[in-house]
Amino acid sequence: MKSEERVLPLLPLRGLIVYPNMVLHLDVGREKSVKALEQAMVDDNLILLASQCEVHIEDPKPDDIYKMGTIARVRQMLKLPNGTIRVLVEGLYRAKILEYVRQDDFFQARVEQIVIEEKTDLHLEALMRSVLDHFEQYLRLSKKVSPETYSAVSDIDEPGRLADVITSHLPLKIADKQKILETIDIKERLETLLQIMNNEREVLELERKISQRVKKQMEKTQKEYYLREQMKAIQRELGEKEGRIGEVEELRNQLKELDAPDYVKEKVEKEIDRLEKIPTTSAEGGVIRTYVEWLLNLPWRKETVDDLDLKKAEQILDEDHYGLEKAKERVLEYLAVQKMVKRLKGPILCFVGPPGVGKTSLARSIARALGRKFVRVSLGGVRDEAEIRGHRRTYVGALPGRIIQGMRTAGTINPVFLLDEIDKMSMDFRGDPSSALLEVLDPEQNNSFSDHYIEIPYDLSKVMFITTANAMHNIPRPLLDRMEVLYISGYTELEKENIARQYLIPKQREEHGLAEDQLRINADAIRKIIREYTREAGVRNLERTIGTLCRKAARELVSGKKKKTVITARNLSRYLGSERYRYGRAEEEDQIGAATGLAWTETGGDTLNIEVSVLPGKGQLTLTGKLGDVMKESAQAAFSYIRSRAKELDIEPDFHEKHDIHIHVPEGAIPKDGPSAGITMATALVSALTRIPVSREVAMTGEITLRGRVLPIGGLKEKALAAHRAGITHVIIPQENKKDLEDIPKSVRRDLTFSLVRHMDEVLKLALVGKNSDEQNQS
Template sequence: MTGFTFDNDRFAAETIRLPMMSLREVVMFPRSIAPLFVGREASIKAIEQAVAAHDKKIFLVAQRSPETEKPNPEDLFEMGTVSKILQMLRLPDGTIKVLFEGLYRAEWESETMGVGEDADYPMVTVRRVPEEESAGAESDALIRATQEALEHYGRINKKLAPETILAINSITSPGRLADAVMPHLKVDYIKKQGVLEELEPVRRLEETYAFLQGEIEISSIEKRIKNRVKQQMEKNQKEYYLNEQIKAINKEMGREDDPGAEAVEFEKRLEEKNMPEEAREKTLREIKKLRQIPPSSAEYTVVRNYVEWILDLPWAVYQETDLDITAAEAILNEDHYGLEKPKERILEYLAVQKLVDRIKGPILCLVGPPGVGKTSLAKSIAKAMGREFVRLSLGGVRDEAEIRGHRRTYVGALPGKIIQSLKRVKFNNPVFCLDEVDKMSTDFRGDPSSALLEVLDPEQNYAYNDHYLDLDYDLSKIFFITTANSLHSIPLPLQDRMEIIRIPGYLETEKSQIGRRFLLPKNIEQHGLKDENLSFDEEALLEVIRRYTREAGVRNLERELASVCRKVARKLVEGKNEETAFEITKANLESYLGVPKHRHGEMEAAPRVGLCTGMAYTEVGGEILMVEAAIMPGTGKVEITGKLGEVMQESARAALSYLRSRSGLYGLKPDFHKEIDIHIHVPEGAIPKDGPSAGITLATTIISALLNIPVRNDIAMTGEITLRGRVLPIGGLREKLLAAHRGLIRTAIIPAENEKDLKEVPEAILKDMEIIKVESMDEVLGKALVCPEPEKVFCRKTEDAVPLTETLLKEEFRAEPRH
């Protein structure tokens, strides 16, 4: 063999020729005994040759790579061990088990194949490596430390027999002690080969001692791990055994449900749930508590319901939406006619949401009369956004717990309506409609409107705390929409959280379009009719709007159209005639709907004394009010009827005081009021009326009655009055002008400061009406009273006052002498 060089001076021992067997991941040490399983054909042949011809001696050397099946010379280490075969046993599978005893270190010099017909095993010339001996205090200390470490290792590693330890500890030579210890260590074969090649005994023992200490540390760690695993397994086995016992007991007692199964199911659901860490930890604590409570206990049901509520909530489940502004605008226009301002605000929000990933949910408040489409508009918003729609009616809610939930300590406790709705919808970003927010009331159970403050405040609702959950819940991704008929019953702090969008009443033309485009096709379909079965001409539809309904919205209009559809359906089913197409005209409308319900659109036929038309704003939209005043001999009493509120009563007194302060200008005696009684009445006395906008109407009515001058019947007015006669601005101008226009009144007197509000009035109304803007009561009287020369009657300066004479008034308006 070539490739190796040796120092001949170093080898003083004999050279011998022996069969060679290569070892995989095994290193044979001198003076050690090791059993090996041999399966390779060349190795078996080498063992057989050693037994037959070489006094059972064989040279064992480790391979550099265990994967090599037929190693070449360069694949083997230079140093190995000459060993003796002590025992050989052939196994049924063709392999043999051999017990080797290491004799001494040797290096192989060259390789020649054995001679013979089947000699395919390697033969090598090996040269014994002489070993040095070492003695001294350092050597003795190292030997003692190694022996102590071996005893410690034997206590940890039970595979090492005590007899083996005693035998090894009896060795006093450092080199031999290292050779005896290394085979019992679970060290990589490369490291063992390094120890085998170390010829200096003390250094060899030092390396062995280091490996021994490492094995002791590893064995200690393994022992601790095994003990922990064993304890855990014992605990699990104990729990399993006890659980099986509980199941058996429950079965014997007739309980089919396993209480522990519920806790296991809750834990599985908790692992799959995406929720805040605080909520997760609290839920886990409650589940552990559930395991310890007997199922028959009342507390068990309380805890179980609480855990179910937490696990059923959509903590971080959001509905993915792909916003298309054009499609959203088309949906809003398809579902609703008009309502341009609300639509514009909604589309602005959608546009912003498309540009940014996170926006604090807006709180829109749609304020308007009943039937104008507030709730249906909220549904259309959800449809346009591609989100789920949730509606919660707050009408009549007077318990704060309805919003915030009950404490868990109460019997039958539940979360608030907000949390309940989110559980039902299964998403945490729906469009949430809080309907009739102005109908909430307050009693001893709390103030629900105050509880809504945290829900509707974008700066707080990301950490909304429900009393039942007692956990922070994020409501900031929800698009809240509230609806109300009027703002005056909504507390100001709650209004401050919302963006107010007013939805006024509809014009006749708008109602006509809504009825023809939406309501009529909808009712035809709902009543099982077809388009060819029923048709309305334009005049008939306007007649329904004017004389059968009186509203700002279209709810009653839909009812009347449904009534017509029902009657047509009955005629079709009865089949008394062959007619299948029914046309509703103004002439035959009464046969379907009966006598008209309202005198809608009929104003007074002529100007009358003490009768004035005012404009008012109610919860159902704008209305026109007839204000009457009668003068009677008396003692100065003033009576106000018509179920007027405090504000209107004060307006009447202010108007009377204004009149008394200017009595000289109107030709009245300063103490005229002491000789008469004044009765002010607003018809439809069963309907409550209140508001600050009737001041100039009341004053005009009283002055007309006192001066016996009629008021124009084609004019309506609105405005507040001061004691000095100044006309102050009012609210709800759009709705009031709509009401006047519906009443066929084409002239309206409004405060001059309300000119800015005319921008909100439809252009069609402004073109069809004359709007008179006034600043003082004198201007109102000059426009409203039927007087040939009003400038002579209503003077601006006291010194210009002219007493009333019969010549200033028309003959037919002349007042009877007063007593």
């Protein structure tokens, strides 16, 4: 035996001992261990591997580490994705720690390297054979070591190495393995191993005797269980009730834990009894099981506790959405009343507004503010009544309706339930789904909602239903009567700027992996995007355009062209191309035979240009531009009004006999309908016949009668926003719409002049250049 002193970095091992001549992988994660490895790689790739006395110690001290270890050579190092380092080490020599040289960043110790010269004599040969025999017996008793290990071990000639290798394969305690490592003398090491293996073999034999004794001394209950299992096996062989007993037991256990009314439990119990009696070969068994599982998985009484903190709710709603004051106010009112009475039937709110104004996301914010679960069901394209009420169980593949499915998804009886796109439902020979919704959305009836599949009354009275629609006129009247309608109109330019700055830009930056200092979009650039690259009531296209800028900026950063991207109004076209819209669609000069109207569509307000051409002819009236029946009738009414007032308007009384009239509304591919373009058509007609131009600054909306009266219209707020976006400064509206001016944002009212009119004569005085008088009725 030779010894030599040297200083080496030390790597403490947990639950593992490395012997000389062993090659294995280690995963190293502790900071001290990593630094010790790094030091070893800097030196000569040698490191001392010593095991900890206690595995659970995370930061060991010298007293926690065994004094005897193994000097190993580091063969390979590989960094893993989780931060740890996988190391391939080869054990070389035993070594004893004499003293610790360093303990701060990593352990470094002065060690005594022990080199053992292995010589074989007859005594050692006998010990080796005895160890191999005992190892073979151990393998036969234990299933923890593979039999192939014996053939690999039996080829080893060196007695010391044989002891080390066999010890490494045995599932021993760390203390026993350390004992073998610390035994320097080879004879003593083999004898110690023989003693350990004898003890292990005796334990294994004792375990086998105990298991045999337990089998013989099986108690009565165990025998019954054994016989029951045999009976199940026999039934499986006969094809009778295969697995049915286990299914029934599982369902009965779920029934015991079910929190539901007694009539529900009785129904489930009855169906489980039916399931137990039905043969396995019957298809009805699967139907009953599915039905029982639906009843067991539905929430019958479980509900979340409402968070009735008004300040917190208001803060959440303001965090998620800018504006939408009426909708937020309604939610806070509901919370206040709930706090007062403790029990209030769930309100049925209907958010009506153009796409992209935040109807769906507002419903999700309401759920977050209340602390309730959120469920969304889209009704777009639904035309089967069974989608709402469910299928009857007699049909193959029957399922509950979307309402019950949503309740199962929510897991509580008081979620916020969003019925999206309620105006997009239709009907056919399979029924009318909107009629099926009447019971769902009626607070007086939905406490006992009946689904065709469930067949048991289900309480929906605690659900807060919210519906969304783009247009109210598409919702059936009886259904609309059960809901409280909240209009969410389009956003003003100022509101869009705030939404972009506070919500859309931070959101898109985060989604595209950009830091705040890597992309900056100036206020003038945001304004230009709103005016010249998007034209919408909501902010969906605005968000899309901001996403495009984020992608462009990300490409510049990754390619190394720039470290920071700043978007301004000047360089915006370089990223987005040419402007798509001309800001301010008002005419640049007064036009003859052309008037600007205001329309209200499902996508918000818009301007409507109406052109009239007078041609030589025989009094034919031609209407083009894909107009609906109501709009055509408005044109006929305007034409008849002008004929009846031709003398007062300085028009030839027989103009209709000498001229053809052609009324055209541009964008002919888009369907247009509604009565509110009546006064616009009449104005354009008078302008074309009298050759007096219409003021470019004026837009108008109102229905006309044969006597020239101006009737009220709907959607004034949306139309006013459209006029504001288009750069109009003067809007003519019916007198009866005065009450709707309060809904228009102050920033829009400040830039627009509204003139209230009762008769067509007033419209002409205001709209035709040179016809203006001092008797304008303005507000």
